[in-house]
Amino acid sequence: MAHAAIIDEHEHHGAPKGFVRRWLMSTNHKDIGTMYLIFSCTMFFIGGSFAMLIRGELFEPGMQLMQPYFFNELTTMHGLIMIFGAIMPAFVGLGNWLIPMMVGASDMALPRLNNWSFWLLPVAFIVLLSTFLLPSGAPAGGWTMYPPLTLQMGDTVAFLIFFVHIAGISSIMGAINIIATILNCRAPGMDLLKMPIFVWSWLITAFLLLAVMPVLAGAVTMMLTDKYFGTSFFNAAGGGDPVMYQHIFWFFGHPEVYIMILPAFGIISEIVPTFSRKPLFGYKAMVYALACIAFLSFMVWAHHMFTVGLPVGAELFFMYATMLIAVPTGVKVFNWVATMWGGSLSFETPMLFAIAFIILFTLGGFSGIMLALVPADFQYQDTYFVVAHFHYVLVTGSAFAIMGAVYYWLPKWSGHMYNERMGKWHFWLSVISVNVLYFPQHFLGLAGMPRRIPDYNVAFADFNMISSIGGFVFGAVQLVFVYNIIHCVFFAKEKATARVWEGARGLEWTLPSPAPHHSFTLPPVLDDSQLAHGEAD
Amino acid sequence: MKSGGIRRWTTAALGLATALCANAAWANPHAWQMSLTKGVTPSSHEVYFLFALSFWVCVGIGIVVYGIMIIAMFRFRKSRGAVPAKWHHNATLETVWTIIPVLILAGLAWPASTVLTKMANTSDSQMTIKVTGYQWLWRYDYIDYMGKPVHKVGFESRLAKSSNRARQLGSHYSPWNVVDKQTGYHDYLLNVDHPLVVPVGVKIRFLITGGDVIHSWWVPDLGWKMDAIPGIINAAWAKIDKPGIYRGQCTELCGKDHSAMPIVVKAIPRAQFNQWLTARENAATLNKISRTAKASPGKVQPAGGQG
Numbered sequence: 001m002a003h004a005a006i007i008d009e010h011e012h013h014g015a016p017k018g019f020v021r022r023w024l025m026s027t028n029h030k031d032i033g034t035m036y037l038i039f040s041c042t043m044f045f046i047g048g049s050f051a052m053l054i055r056g057e058l059f060e061p062g063m064q065l066m067q068p069y070f071f072n073e074l075t076t077m078h079g080l081i082m083i084f085g086a087i088m089p090a091f092v093g094l095g096n097w098l099i100p101m102m103v104g105a106s107d108m109a110l111p112r113l114n115n116w117s118f119w120l121l122p123v124a125f126i127v128l129l130s131t132f133l134l135p136s137g138a139p140a141g142g143w144t145m146y147p148p149l150t151l152q153m154g155d156t157v158a159f160l161i162f163f164v165h166i167a168g169i170s171s172i173m174g175a176i177n178i179i180a181t182i183l184n185c186r187a188p189g190m191d192l193l194k195m196p197i198f199v200w201s202w203l204i205t206a207f208l209l210l211a212v213m214p215v216l217a218g219a220v221t222m223m224l225t226d227k228y229f230g231t232s233f234f235n236a237a238g239g240g241d242p243v244m245y246q247h248i249f250w251f252f253g254h255p256e257v258y259i260m261i262l263p264a265f266g267i268i269s270e271i272v273p274t275f276s277r278k279p280l281f282g283y284k285a286m287v288y289a290l291a292c293i294a295f296l297s298f299m300v301w302a303h304h305m306f307t308v309g310l311p312v313g314a315e316l317f318f319m320y321a322t323m324l325i326a327v328p329t330g331v332k333v334f335n336w337v338a339t340m341w342g343g344s345l346s347f348e349t350p351m352l353f354a355i356a357f358i359i360l361f362t363l364g365g366f367s368g369i370m371l372a373l374v375p376a377d378f379q380y381q382d383t384y385f386v387v388a389h390f391h392y393v394l395v396t397g398s399a400f401a402i403m404g405a406v407y408y409w410l411p412k413w414s415g416h417m418y419n420e421r422m423g424k425w426h427f428w429l430s431v432i433s434v435n436v437l438y439f440p441q442h443f444l445g446l447a448g449m450p451r452r453i454p455d456y457n458v459a460f461a462d463f464n465m466i467s468s469i470g471g472f473v474f475g476a477v478q479l480v481f482v483y484n485i486i487h488c489v490f491f492a493k494e495k496a497t498a499r500v501w502e503g504a505r506g507l508e509w510t511l512p513s514p515a516p517h518h519s520f521t522l523p524p525v526l527d528d529s530q531l532a533h534g535e536a537d
Numbered sequence: 538m539k540s541g542g543i544r545r546w547t548t549a550a551l552g553l554a555t556a557l558c559a560n561a562a563w564a565n566p567h568a569w570q571m572s573l574t575k576g577v578t579p580s581s582h583e584v585y586f587l588f589a590l591s592f593w594v595c596v597g598i599g600i601v602v603y604g605i606m607i608i609a610m611f612r613f614r615k616s617r618g619a620v621p622a623k624w625h626h627n628a629t630l631e632t633v634w635t636i637i638p639v640l641i642l643a644g645l646a647w648p649a650s651t652v653l654t655k656m657a658n659t660s661d662s663q664m665t666i667k668v669t670g671y672q673w674l675w676r677y678d679y680i681d682y683m684g685k686p687v688h689k690v691g692f693e694s695r696l697a698k699s700s701n702r703a704r705q706l707g708s709h710y711s712p713w714n715v716v717d718k719q720t721g722y723h724d725y726l727l728n729v730d731h732p733l734v735v736p737v738g739v740k741i742r743f744l745i746t747g748g749d750v751i752h753s754w755w756v757p758d759l760g761w762k763m764d765a766i767p768g769i770i771n772a773a774w775a776k777i778d779k780p781g782i783y784r785g786q787c788t789e790l791c792g793k794d795h796s797a798m799p800i801v802v803k804a805i806p807r808a809q810f811n812q813w814l815t816a817r818e819n820a821a822t823l824n825k826i827s828r829t830a831k832a833s834p835g836k837v838q839p840a841g842g843q844g
Contacts, residue, residue, distance in 0.1 A: 149791060278622060307764050326638060327642070337609065355606070355610070366599060376584055381753075447567075448786070450786050459568050
């Protein structure tokens with residue numbers, strides 16, 4: 001077996017000593033993965049604190065805490081930070097940690113690029129957060145940065161665009177690295193259709209990133225030249241078209257939505273079989289469904305703009321294409337349920353998060369189907385119904401999958417078991433409070449409350465107060481999560497076994513816990529029965 | 538998690554049923570409202586039907602999927618001695634659950650397409666009103682009525698003073714005390730100085746555009762919203778069934794006072810509207826000041842809309 005050799009290797013080439021050499025100059029996929037996850041967690045709390053302020057202002061009608069413009073700064077920054085700072089880096093961190101271990105590689109294919117793509121992120125977010133100190137304030141035109149409104153914001157726009165460029169370069173380099181690793185560094189016998197679903201989900205996500213991040217860069221660059229160099233791409237008075245920005249932005253924006261959910265699908269496809277003690281149902285269908293969703297994501301962008309006055313033909317096309325996405329997504333949900341059916345289920349914290357993901361992500365999918373119907377969308381567009389929809393898919397979807405993943409792989413990373421009791425408290429308090437937070441927002445939207453408003457009619461008061469209370473609890477409960485992680489990594493006594501979970505399958509579980517500094521320095525010998533999805537058929 | 542899904546859906550369904558019963562009596566947002574308004578136009582009724590149809594289809598799918606999950610979670614627990622099966626593939630099942638959703642979706646897409654086509658057809662309208670969004674007010678210009686051009690009837694519509702006073706940070710006026718005296722409706726942030734006056738039973742074409750940034754014109758009771766975009770003129774239509782005051786808001790982020798540019802549509806019987814329009818046209822012809830003021834959106838013209 002390769003283990004002896006790996007441990008031997010570990011003793012000779014452990015982690016470099018010294019903070020600067022170990023972290024700042026790191027080329028190790030595990031250390032970089034850890035830094036991505038810590039960064040993501042930090043951003044999750046910064047973006048979350050903005051959300052607390054937002055929910056605080058919305059606690060009751062009337063303005064209590066801030067001026068409306070500052071509220072707009074907060075909603076804009078909350079969106080940018082949660083999307084580019086919390087969700088995306090968390091998945092990159094998980095990908096960094098897990099992909100080399102899952103495909104039987106020693107490290108990522110391009111370790112120095114890996115270092116660069118991580119360290120650009122703190123730079124990008126320092127640029128973004130520094131806008132709060134500018135005389136013109138932080139950007140306040142929404143995370144979608146629509147012109148002409150965003151162009152009114154003063155020089156903060158330049159910072160915003162610079163941020164998008166740096167974060168975009170970071171994402172593109174991360175995507176290149178992941179593609180190179182998956183296509184070149186697999187152990188012998190790890191055929192593409194034997195790879196764990198999580199690796200598949202990241203391969204497809206990486207191609208989406210490569211395809212659309214340059215599009216976003218193009219859109220914001222046009223905005224930059226509109227603002228500073230006299231062009232009129234989006235300026236109607238100069239012969240431009242504000243709607244063209246929206247088309248370009250959402251051509252990036254919709255695949256971006258799947259960039260934030262496909263790796264989550266991958267995670268759930270790893271967790272559910274483990275705790276069902278049964279191979280993943282319909283492995284190939286799962287891979288094809290991922291590819292299909294990714295493909296369709298390029299032709300549904302205009303469903304974000306049903307009310308801009310598109311021709312009827314375009315609205316019909318985008319409605320049908322959007323509804324079609326429900327089919328592969330449905331296949332995934334049905335396959336997860338079929339994986340559980342006939343299994344031998346236990347409900348440790350990762351499984352609880354995975355089950356909550358399936359139920360609540362599906363709930364977000366239901367409101368997605370309702371939103372796809374164009375005439376009905378004329379009523380829902382830009383209301384709290386949409387806010388509820390995308391928070392169900394991003395918080396109880398992506399964020400829950402990330403939390404489940406952290407509980408699932410933390411013993412492998414740290415070599416210690418986390419506190420299961422605390423994990424369950426974290427889960428139950430989160431899942432209750434998150435529904436108190438977001439479910440009433442469906443009602444608010446249907447009753448007529450627009451999104452992105454700091455103040456509202458008294459008719460919306462009751463559900464807003466309930467929602468805010470849920471939000472405060474949900475925010476506070478996440479401290480339990482952080483405490484559990486810190487406790488597990490630094491103070492926990494209980495050692496984790498290599499396998500960690502009885503039903504766990506896949507190469508990462510053949511490595512000792514904690515995983516050695518370099519994963520597989522010798523290619524592992526593949527045993528098909530050890531694959532998470534059983535024998536490929 | 539076990540029964541959380543079902544409980545949530547039951548609560549939602551019950552809430553919706555209650556809201557549906559109460560709905561007829563309400564036009565504008567009211568406390569504890571959980572559902573979409575049925576509205577007061579043929580289109581808004583059809584949109585409501587699409588909403589209800591898709592909602593109940595989702596409830597149905599939810600009951601089946603969540604139901605199977607919950608059964609699985611009880612039946613196949615390790616703690617109850619469940620032994621895991623080995624199968625991980627079933628071509629028939631996978632085909633079935635690919636085809637059934639396609640059929641369900643086609644069943645939703647069909648009526649949605651029909652309604653959309655009808656809503657997009659602005660032809661044969663009997664009246665045209667131009668709506669322009671500014672930071673942060675709406676301007677309404679009456680273009681034509683019953684085949685004849687309307688002369689110089691246009692005005693700006695701003696947030697009512699009572700709301701504006703109560704919305705200031707640190708103001709001592711409570712939003713709860715902003716009440717419409719005639720109806721008793723709490724109209725905080727949903728009331729304007731000069732509402733848009735329109736006749737009932739007339740197909741009105743709205744031409745919607747923006748003067749500075751993008752806004753969006755939404756009155757839920759009319760059944761749609763339409764973005765007001767500088768450089769682009771969008772068209773939409775409504776035929777209001779019954780007289781009343783219908784309130785809405787700007788629904789595209791447009792800057793600091795995005796929440797403070799409401800829309801109020803006052804629908805009155807046709808005869809009454811004819812009188813109102815004639816009076817406004819005469820006033821415009823007589824009033825030279827208003828004629829010169831018309832071109833500049835910065836000045837407010839008097840509009841006799843409140844009474």
